[in-house]
Structure formats: structure tokens, C-alpha cells
Amino acid sequence: MNAVKLSLNRPQAKDFNLDAGTVLAIKSGKINEFNGSKSVSLMTSSMINKDPDLPEAYKLKGWFDNSGFKEDFKSLKGSSDGGADLNSKESILARKTIQQVNDERLGYNEKPDYFNMKATISFIKTDNFSYPACQSSDCNRKVIEQSDGTWRCEKCDKNYEKPKHRYILTISVVDTTGQLWLTLFDEHAHQLIGMTADELIEFKESDHDNKLKKFVNENISFNEFGFRIKGRLDSYQGVDRARFQVVGLSKIDYSVEADALCEVLDKVSVN
Template sequence: MPGGPKNEIRKTVSQIKDEGLGRSDKPDWVTVKASISFIKTDTFCYTACPLMIGDRQCNKKVTRSGNSRWQCDQCNQEFEECDYRYLLQAQVQDHTGLTWVTSFQESGEEIVGCSAKELYFLKYEEQDDVRFAEIIRGSLFREYLFRLKIKEEIYGDEQRVKITVVKADKVNYSAESRHLLDLILRICPS
């Protein structure tokens, strides 16, 4: 599949806003070729409930209880250990502009290259600011094909378009070249 799935809708960053994507009842799903120009590092992950409910993990935010255990208000239980899950807020840009996106666990790992737990311990337990900064810098300005879910949501009394990274694939330049050649051939058939 040169360039990606056949049903993929390619857009630029500026088209997301210009075309009002995410403002209908259903989310818009698009692919954007872009790079990350900034990652918020103060809140890159959260502590999550490890409890399995059926075949799914709870993943709700947990807080420290007085006895150095983790408390999940959703499950009303305490745990010795918690999970660490990505909640990356990043700025992505292409040749047309930039926008903010949110990446959760799997796409966060694809972007950063390590688990949220590893990055958390590096920053807060080992306090290795140099290594932490190297990992974050290493995630910047690499081109990805971002599979995005764009949906308008209400925060408080304000409506905002939320862009979530569902998948972040490093650009395969051979496949990307074939994709661009296919586009050129559609416009200028020989």
C-alpha cells in the first residue's frame, strides 16, 4: 500500500481549521504528514489505575493515599503500584501551519520511543534532567504520518476542537514518494 491505507484522507494542518474539521456530530479522521515542534513536559503522563475490569484496564487517574498506596476513586480500591500513561500535549507543524494535539499511551510511546513509566522515573525519581531533555529533543522535528481524530468537545462552557493522535508512524520516504507520484499522475496523466 504505497503511502498508506486506501481510505486515508490526507490533509494539511491548515486544512483542519480552514475546512472546519471536527465540527460535525461525528469526528473527522484524517492523516497529516507533519513533525512535532514542541512537547509540554510538565504534564506528559498521569498515574493510572491498574485494575482490569473484564478485558479492559480501568486507566482512571489515581492519587497517593496517606499510606503510600495509590487510590482509584472510580474503582474505590487501593493499590501498591500504579501504571503510568502518556497524556502528551504537543505542537505539530507542517509547511502550512501548526496546531496542538494530544497523544495517549500507544501514540505517545511511538513518538517518545520509551514508556511513560520510564520517562516518569527518569524525570522524577532519578532526576536526570539531562537524559530527560535528550529524549524529548530526540522526539522533535521528525516527520510522522499522524492519524488524527478531530472532534469538537465542550470544556466548561467553551467549545473547542480536540485533535487526538491515534497513530504516529515515522515517514517511510519510499512509500511517501510513491504516494506523491500517484498524486502527480492523477493530476497530470501521461
């Protein structure tokens, strides 16, 4: 079963008090996508109806009261966000090389392009890899340090003693055909590094960066990974360019790689 986050503005949140199991019908809500996960936010024009008199609402209510409350819910993700197994034979055979990404101008289309690839990490930027974010689990907004030493989130209208740092990690990857810059946000950067952004900051500050560079070179750089990439068009100073974000990441399963290669070779006719 899937769960989706609903964001309310301040007046709506102030009066929002519902029991678990209440069915909501939302009209004119805004669907947001971040890092592949989807959420819904209410606009000023949005309408929300509690326990609507609809057959679908009665069915949903009955399911939740009888068994649904015991279910484990997963975050709702788009079908192209990398939820598929990157080590499946189908995903491996569908990979693009960096040369193909450039030749097909992926990331320059009106809608985002999604593709798989296998590449080796050649460089990780460790000078600026995170930003101070709100402590709330439902908010990823950047917080600003105040004169009294607290950190303020304008969205939540709250001050915190300290921020929760979230990744914006930039890496360079290469394959036999070229080089590409990728961005990893918090979930996938954490998966790659094996530490939270706060832990990595503490690790970096413990030895004036030398310790961090050694850790990156010995554990991450020059290793090969499978990637699910989202390419989208961006404009900087009037110049269009493609930006590439990692929305799926996996270590290479060489046994499946070998099976996929054998399938390719079986299709090659030998004269």
C-alpha cells in the same frame, strides 16, 4: 479474531464466575470507545444471558470448543481509529494539510472527524505528561494517594502500593501550512517516546529535566510522522473549540511517499 472487554459493576462482578467458552448474550450494554479500542460495560438496566438457546450461540460455542480456543485475539477497534496502514498509497493521498483542517473546520462537527496528515513535531510538553492510574489491566482510572502512602482506585475498590502512570502527552506539530496541538494517550505516546510513562518519569527525575530535554530534542523533535487524527468538539468556559487526538502513528516510508507523489504528478496535465 477480535476480543472485546466487558466491564462489570461491583455487585455483578462479585457473582460473576463462568467457565471459558461460555457464550454470553448482552442486552442494553453500553459501548465505550477509548483510544480507538471498543469495550462494553453493563448498566443497571443491562441484562446478561448465559448460554442462550439461540442458533448463533450454538454455532459460536461449537467453533470455540473445536478450534477457537487456540486463536489469538486482537482488541476490537473502530473502522476509523487508524487501524489502516498510514504508509499505504491510499492513506497518503487522503491526507489533509493543517490549513485544510482549519478551513474545513474539522473537529467542530456533532460527530468526531477522522483524517490523516503528515507533520513535523515542533514541541513536546514534558512538564506534565502523565497521570497516576490503576494497576489493573482492565482499568485506566486515576488513583488517589492515601494518607498511608497507598494509592486507591474507587472504581476497583482497591488500594495499591504504587500507581501505574499512563500518558496524556501534548505535542505541537507543523507543516508548511500551519500549526496544530495534538494529544497522545498511553498506547501512541509509548510508541512515539519508546518508553512507558513510568520509565519516562524515572528518566526525567534522574537529571533534573536536562537529560529528558536532550533526549526529546535529539530523538523525537523535528522529525516527521504520519498521523491518524480524531477531531472532536469540546467546550471550555462556554467557548467551543476542537480537540485533536492521535489514534494512529507511523514513521514515514519515503519510498511509498515517492510513489504516491509520482501518481499525483502523472495526473497533472502539462501544457
